Amino acid sequence: MPVANDAPGVDIEGTDADAESGDLPINELFQSLQGEGRLAGVPSVFVRTSGCNLRCWFCDSYHTSWEPTHDWFTVDDVLAAIEEYDANHVVLTGGEPLIHDSSEDLLARLTDRGYHTTVETNGTVVPDAPIDLASVSPKLASSTPTADRDPDGNGEWADRHEERRLDVPTLAELVETYDTQLKFVVTGREDMAEIERLLKRLRDAASTCVRDDDVLLMPEGQTRDQLEATRETVADLALEHGYRYTPRLHVDLWNDAPGT
Ligand SMILES: C[S@@+](CC[C@H](N)C(=O)[O-])C[C@H]1O[C@@H](n2cnc3c(N)ncnc32)[C@H](O)[C@@H]1O
Numbered sequence: 001m002p003v004a005n006d007a008p009g010v011d012i013e014g015t016d017a018d019a020e021s022g023d024l025p026i027n028e029l030f031q032s033l034q035g036e037g038r039l040a041g042v043p044s045v046f047v048r049t050s051g052c053n054l055r056c057w058f059c060d061s062y063h064t065s066w067e068p069t070h071d072w073f074t075v076d077d078v079l080a081a082i083e084e085y086d087a088n089h090v091v092l093t094g095g096e097p098l099i100h101d102s103s104e105d106l107l108a109r110l111t112d113r114g115y116h117t118t119v120e121t122n123g124t125v126v127p128d129a130p131i132d133l134a135s136v137s138p139k140l141a142s143s144t145p146t147a148d149r150d151p152d153g154n155g156e157w158a159d160r161h162e163e164r165r166l167d168v169p170t171l172a173e174l175v176e177t178y179d180t181q182l183k184f185v186v187t188g189r190e191d192m193a194e195i196e197r198l199l200k201r202l203r204d205a206a207s208t209c210v211r212d213d214d215v216l217l218m219p220e221g222q223t224r225d226q227l228e229a230t231r232e233t234v235a236d237l238a239l240e241h242g243y244r245y246t247p248r249l250h251v252d253l254w255n256d257a258p259g260t
């Protein structure tokens with residue numbers, strides 16, 4: 001179910017515009033195979049909220065971040081739409097789903113109904129909600145929308161993105177609270193030094209163990225052609241460092257088609 005109306009009523013960041021109504025801005029809701037991470041290949045219903053507190057230049061969900069579009073759904077509407085599908089796994093993604101208070105209500109109610117929940121998040125917000133798999137994708141310096149890489153302007157978002165993208169105490173709380181995979185978007189070999197530095201800080205800060213097995217390197221690329229250029233380097237880096245490689249199965253299968 002693609003939902004891509006230019007609906008009014010969300011501020012540019014999509015932050016708590018829904019706080020009073022309890023509704024969620026939904027960009028799309030569809031069934032597919034989980035394309036990324038530990039559960040790659042598992043049939044899942046994807047709920048994509050609109051609005052993000054970051055602006056990665058490479059964001060593959062442009063209409064949830066740079067130019068948010070959505071319809072407003074009540075949590076009951078979202079649950080009813082999910083139940084139309086024959087699936088046990090639900091992936092809550094965005095945009096950044098955890099900037100919306102109502103995501104907590106949705107996650108609690110999905111858990112009550114027996115669904116397995118994955119949340120795809122940039123790791124800047126800790127929710128008060130049950131999550132089976134926190135799929136955390138901390139954003140590296142190579143994601144910052146500097147003027148030369150800005151898809152929508154001249155670097156106006158770079159400073160805000162840079163200030164917000166990494167928050168080690170928040171990441172530590174996420175790994176302590178949830179079964180977590182850390183999924184880094186890798187643009188090239190030069191990203192590894194930052195990943196290593198961040199993991200060191202996170203391991204020092206967190207009271208639970210962050211295993212190399214829970215660190216996933218994912219090639220940057222919104223299309224098959226773009227992945228073609230990055231995937232082999234990223235696979236080599238995973239081998240060299242002892243981290244996991246994750247494909248982007250949905251891009252391999254369906255390229256950049258919406259609703260996949
Ligand atoms: C669109 S984001 C939404 C969830 C959350 N905002 C986040 O960034 O984790 C979903 C996933 O796609 C990844 N992603 C976005 N654009 C990408 C790209 N061009 N290449 C590879 N992964 C990308 C993100 O890092 C994240 O793991």
Ligand SMILES: Nc1nc2[nH]cc(C(=O)O)c2c(=O)[nH]1
Pocket residue numbers: 032033034035036046061093094120250260
């Ligand atoms: N098939 C498929 N798998 C995914 N895993 C994470 C996704 C996301 O956009 O968060 C995603 C997506 O958009 N499609």
Ligand code: SF4
Pocket residue numbers: 052053054055056058059060061064065094095096122
């Ligand atoms: S944090 Fe996620 S949704 Fe937000 S801009 Fe980056 S990739 Fe897109």
Ligand SMILES: [Mg+2]
Pocket residue numbers: 060061
């Ligand atoms: Mg995606």
